[in-house]
Amino acid sequence: MSAAACGVPSGNDRLRYWNLFGGGDGVRMVELIDAFAASRPDLDFQASTLAWGPPYYTKLSMASAGGRAPDVAILHLARLPSFAPGRLLDPFPPELLTEAGITPDRFLPEIWDRCVVDGQVYAIPLDTHPFVMYYNTELCEKLGLATANGDLIPLRGPDELIAAWAEAKKLTGGYGLVLDNFGVSPWRLWWTLYRQLNGDLLNPDATALVIDDAKALQALDFMRRLSVTDAVAPGQMLLSGAVALFGSSKAAFLFNGEWEVTTFQTQKTPFSMVPFPEVFPGTAGPGGIARTQADCHTFVLPHQRGRTVAGTRPAIDYVRFMLEHSVDWAAGGHVPAWLPATRSPDYLALDPQSRYRDAAAVAQLDPKAWFSGSASNMENLAGAAFGAVQAGTATPEAGLAQFKADLQRLIDTPAPV
Amino acid sequence: MAVDTVRAPVELTAPARRTRSWAGLWFALPFLLIYVVFMIWPILAGLWSSLFNTSLAGGDVEFLGLSNYAEMARDGAVWDSLWNTVWFTILSTPPLVLVGLGMALLAHRARRTGWLLRFSFFMPFLLPVTVVALIWLWIYQSDFGLLNAAVAWFGGDPVAWINDERTAMWAVVICTLWWTVGFNFLLYLAALQGIPRELHEAAAVDGATPAQRLWRITLPLLRRTTGLILVLQLIASLKIFDQVYLLNEGNAGPITRPLIQYVYEQGFTSYRIGYASAISYLLFLIIILVAFAQFKIFPAGRDD
Structure with missing residues (x-):
């Protein structure tokens, strides 16, 4: 350097x-x-x-x-x-x-x-x-969710997925699925789900909010189910904690970017990875691969x-x-x-x-705007608003209202570039 | 938090001869030049750019009048961040003054272990903020941190100290207390050593108890020091940024984000130097008011 x-x-x-x-x-x-x-x-x-x-x-x-x-x-x-x-x-x-x-x-x-x-x-x-799903091959085999050679059986739709994570939770005694509830991670999860519902956020020149409230809430309701209603995942966990739990086989699934491969290989965690699952069917690409934030x-x-x-x-x-x-x-x-x-x-x-x-x-990818993209204002504001929904301290409606207000303020700000 | 240098009151005596005053100017000139270039000029340039839509990314600059200030008034994030800064100041100032006083009284009394206490109390203040933040990150870390290990030992659930809205501000306050209380301690200790022993001896002869001597002699004689510490502390707390930024790895959420971080975000992350300058002037105004209030409440030179 x-x-x-x-x-x-x-x-x-x-x-x-x-x-x-x-x-x-x-x-x-x-x-x-x-x-x-x-x-x-x-x-x-x-x-x-x-x-x-x-x-x-x-x-x-x-x-x-x-x-x-x-x-x-x-x-x-x-x-x-x-x-x-x-x-x-x-x-x-x-x-x-x-x-x-x-x-x-x-x-x-x-x-x-x-x-x-x-x-x-x-x-x-x-x-x-891309945002992907990691799974623990040994735990998933025990649960009958993976074949003997470690391939995950296809899981699709909110109920089937949550049922699988609930089973995994019983097995680990802690969480079935772990994820990060702070920083930009809630944005990554929400944008994945919302795009699987084919929702749009901004008009092409980023001068107007074109969010579909019903779809946005459907995505947030699912996020709330994970950590609050069905409680198969944590609601106030940091990335380091999620990685540590998955790495030590104390959770069977992990949502994160794919860059943690080396970490788990070094720790000799029995794991593999698949594209982010198809929570909301209808928009999958070739080969049935569901849309995912990237x-x-x-x-x-x-x-x-x-x-x-x-x-x-x-x-x-x-x-x-x-x-x-x-x-x-x-x-x-x-x-x-x-x-x-x-x-x-x-x-x-x-x-x-x-x-x-x-x-x-x-x-x-994030919608095109001067305030979007990795580590951007928009991702951090979404992270705060949606993280509160995952923590159970805000309803999906309140979280959405906050995000829309924050985003509108960014849209109204004259672009400095 | 930066430590402001304490300036001794300057003796203002009229120069005896004109030639001597010219010599004085030449001596002061190097300082004056640096002061103008690095202090006066940036202050004026900041005020100037707060009236424009100046962007860090360059491009055409347009005169906006007071509309940056109008936007600031409508921007909830400004007021939330300002409240975080004020709330931090409210929470941190009393313990920073009282603990500093307590430690000074302790170290002043201790005869044989005095050097050890002085050293231990003052040492954290010598550490750079990055080291302090790293130490406390490991204490607060929610999975392997020292604090949660203690919580687990008592059978509690781990707490995300830095991210949980119930504990986040306290986490910053405690880290700051540990780090900077040594400076207040030092000021108090110096003041304590300046109190003539005869006063205590005379009071003891008259039958005053140790508690009475503390309340009637020591504390009243420390009043000026307390005033000084209070104003330095208020200003330092209002300028909080480093610890919060580092503890949150550059991304303090709305729970603890201080006003200066919002200025940084607007100015550097969002390139809006004009708008960021306008927000800085809000903080500048508040700090000026605090300093002005201190001069009213504790007028310099009055010794009572």
Whole structure:
């Protein structure tokens, strides 16, 4: 890590890279960074890892506003509108992309389309990270919910799922299902459920709330059932606690992003993973995979005064290197965005990482707005409003009213980008 | 919380000759320059940008008049955060003053163990806020934390100390108390050592009990120190940010989010520097009022 990661405009042999991978995926990122550095001794390459969430985005946007940003950086795709493509971000030179073989046909069209603004490419997707369901294979076998080789039997619909978690609760004596009730996690769960009901939240230019109250309440009622009415899951648990309980086989199921794979592999938890279950049928994609909340890590070119095509070449080389090594990256849990990687035998052999790969095709990113996306204001406000519903301190109606009021305030705020 | 330097009252004597006053100006100039560049100018620039829709992301700036202030008046989050800051100040100031006084009385009396008490009471104050937050995160941690281990030993259910709305503010208050009470302790101890022994001896000869000597001699003579501590404490508590931000890993929910964090969120996370400046001026006004009230209640120079 280096403090000198910004400052002088790039020369042609200089590469400064910022990322926010501080967790289990950070270890893999460092391995890949080292591999790239070893393969390109001609480059003056420095990578900096900054704290995830608002601290990272604050620093990146300020560096870009001043025009002295790093050469390449990680950005959540759903945060793209908040980074004012064209002002805080520079477009990728199309000739360099063609030359490096980074072409639209090698990514999922739904994901690639969000990377293009006004006909110019502002982001290159690295991965998709869907909200998934972890399950304990040993406990599920005992419950008759998994086959002898550890495959979960299909569970569908609110009652069938809650019945399964209730059985699991009897077995563990604690919780059947664990989840995080703070931060942005309640948003992830609600958005998954609400999108399974095909609900919309904002109009295309994010100037009006178009929420469907009945569907929003249906999703919140289900969340309330989990922790209050049927009480198969906790209502006031932190992510660290949920991960610890699942990791020590004290809960049979866990809702979370897929990045915890390494944690449970290290702990030797008997576990596997499936895409988020189909709670509300009707909108599932190909293969019966239900819609699920997700975001994508992408590479972007933060705005630099005097950025040149030649000076951007090392950044493109780095992006290409990372895409080629997508399978190594995928071992940490994320689904590669680079389609050649998702078809490779090495990736398909990764278990459980390749089991939920189809969730990327039904990934539900946050609606486009300057205030949405990973770690955004909107996600945190939703987390507070819906977390209270899970805790049982607010009714679904009250939680929804609070979220709508908060969201309306964001909509009414003149966009600062 | 930052510690404000206590400025000694400046002796204002008229310069004897004009030439000497010029020399004084040259000595003061380096400080004055830094003060203007880093204090006066940012204050004016902040006031100026609170009248515009200045964005951190750049772009065109538009004059808004007072509409940032009007928005602030309608923004419930401003008032909720302000209440959190005020509630924290109400909860934290009395124990920070009283515990500091108690510890000073204790350390002042203890003869042989005095150095140990002085060291232990003051040491947490020397720690940087990041270390303090990390220590308390592990104490409050809901699954493996020290506090919940104790709760479990007594057969209770684990509590999410930092996130549960019933305990969250107290968790911040206790962490702050442990960390910063040492400074108040030090001020009180210095004041106690400044009380002439003869007063106590004379009172003892006249038959005053230890309790009477505490109430009639020690505490009245500590009044000015108490006034000073109170105002420093009020200002420091109103400026709370670091501990809450760190204990919540950068994401304090609406239960404990102080006003300064909301300013940070609006200004840096949402890029709305103009609006954030307007909110800062609300806090600035409140702190000025508190300081002004202190000068009215405890006028400088009066020794009674």
